[in-house]
Amino acid sequence: MKNIAIRKNTQAILDQYDLNALKKYGQNFLVDANIIHKIAQQANITKETCVIEIGPGIGALTEELAHQAKHVIAFEIDERMKNVLDHELECHNVEVILQDFMKVNLEEVVSTIEEEDVCVVTNLPYYITTDIIKKVLTTPTRINRMVALIQKEVALKLTGEEKSPLSNMIDYVGDIKYCMTVGKSVFIPAPHVDSAVIRIYKERNMDPVLIEVLEAAFKQKRKTMNNNMKALFRNETAQVLAACNINPTKRAQELNIDDFMKLVEERRKRL
Structure with missing residues (x-):
């Protein structure tokens, strides 16, 4: 060498x-x-x-x-x-x-x-x-x-x-x-x-729906999840966040991967 x-x-x-x-x-x-x-x-x-x-x-x-x-x-x-x-x-x-x-x-x-x-x-x-x-x-x-x-x-x-x-x-x-x-x-x-x-x-490949959820959640970091998730869930946003037990006033950076995977499940139901 x-x-x-x-x-x-x-x-x-x-x-x-x-x-x-x-x-x-x-x-x-x-x-x-x-x-x-x-x-x-x-x-x-x-x-x-x-x-x-x-x-x-x-x-x-x-x-x-x-x-x-x-x-x-x-x-x-x-x-x-x-x-x-x-x-x-x-x-x-x-x-x-x-x-x-x-x-x-x-x-x-x-x-x-x-x-x-x-x-x-x-x-x-x-x-x-x-x-x-x-x-x-x-x-x-x-x-x-x-x-x-x-x-x-x-x-x-x-x-x-x-x-x-x-x-x-x-x-x-x-x-x-x-x-x-x-x-x-x-x-x-x-x-x-x-x-x-x-x-x-x-250990595993990325879930493409997770990418979509993350991009929407972090698109405007200062806005709450209630605001950012409307791009995916529209008028169902409040209902979806409640089903996922996610506080709608929280911001994306305060959540963890388990929270986002619940949103992925809800997103899949609507695809």
Whole structure:
């Protein structure tokens, strides 16, 4: 292994290929081999695992994943990285796809993977973190876990008491764990805030009706459930909330996944 993650090696590669981190892609290159090893460890990868990585950059995490897994599929939006990954990654089990992950047909990709065990391990750009996690959770695939390095503030919100559409989706499909904090000093360039590693276990696929209910409930966060649920239940809203034992003056962030599943049942009756 080249150990791309060592700071001097990363800097040498950036200099050799005349690369700089692009803000539009949220690029921050992780330069701590120990942390990269710990991130990979959280995913419980074996030689029977296929890992999907989003945003490999110059390949520091990719290199570690390739060492532990049978197969790595890495989606990279930045075309400048192709030359780097082709020449610097000394791994024969890595497939780099130059494509925006948000435009990928994930269900189709996973259906072609031979390995039964499929997970996602990624250092996510801050600006698109929730969209990518949501895509992984809501696409019906056999991906069963996701380990992601994300902004610490987002990690705390996802694992905290106050609920969001995404945290409710996580509660439905499985569970989430805050694994560790990662300081900003281990990145080139250093971001303005600290990061954190989270692990999500996905035990079942998302219920599409739940997505519809959550989107309606959180559409206007300051409004009560009585107001927001009218988009789905119209003049039956008061009756539905009473049947679900939900206080109509509460806001969506005060409810839990059990409350929303009662609403899902009521919604199904009316479809």
